[in-house]
Amino acid sequence: MVAGWIEHVTGSFEDKKRWRRYKARKEELPPSYRTAIDGIERYLMYRGAISKGDVLMTMCEDLADLVEQAAADQTPVRDVVGEDPVEFAETFIANYADGQWIDKERRRLTDAIDQAAEQEHGRGGPA
Template identity: 65%
Template sequence: MTVAGEWIEKITGPFEDKKRYREYKARTKLLPESHRTAVEALDRYLMYFGSIGKSDVLLRMVDDLIDLFERAAADGTPVRDVVGEDPVEFAEEFLANYADGMWINKERDRLRRAVERAAGEESEKEGESPR
């Protein structure tokens, strides 16, 4: 790969990732209207709420989402039977399965460590006396 090609891939992500995401979008368009509308709405919410930073986690998530809705459509399962009465609750529970890719987890850990240090708990855990 050329230097320019490597630079472009760093900026835009690997070609394979883009290809998988385009395939997901194409699969979404093939769903019945009700299922497609639900997937598009969930996709938007998950992208904003989830802030998935790792492309492999994001792709795993959207692949699982489209698989779920393709199966539901094939089985004739109504959208409400898939997402339940509260689509936000469904989306957040769905997203929780992909927490390893959320940037907020790093920030949560950073906050916990900072408070532990501030409270002197970190050194106590390591068997040292608090400073």
């Protein structure tokens, strides 16, 4: 009971463990790949606005998988992200849109307009 309340206030203990494992994985990367993943992660955190901890962790773990594989294959960082790292990051984060806080607001807006349309229809207004 208490653990559930604490997790509700502070966030999932499992997500915290996953975060620590992810950070440890990053520390094992060669310096150039670590610099790249740090830069990408920073951008994703600011741009992504992901509010679901599990989605955020999945995104970070997928990023670590990608960069670890590139390091293992000795693929140059620029070959991974291309000439435009912002485009790479934007494309990458698009795969995790379900976790963004704006999704909730998009649903709320759609629901409000649906409700307004139903109210109009119910009172004989335009459908």
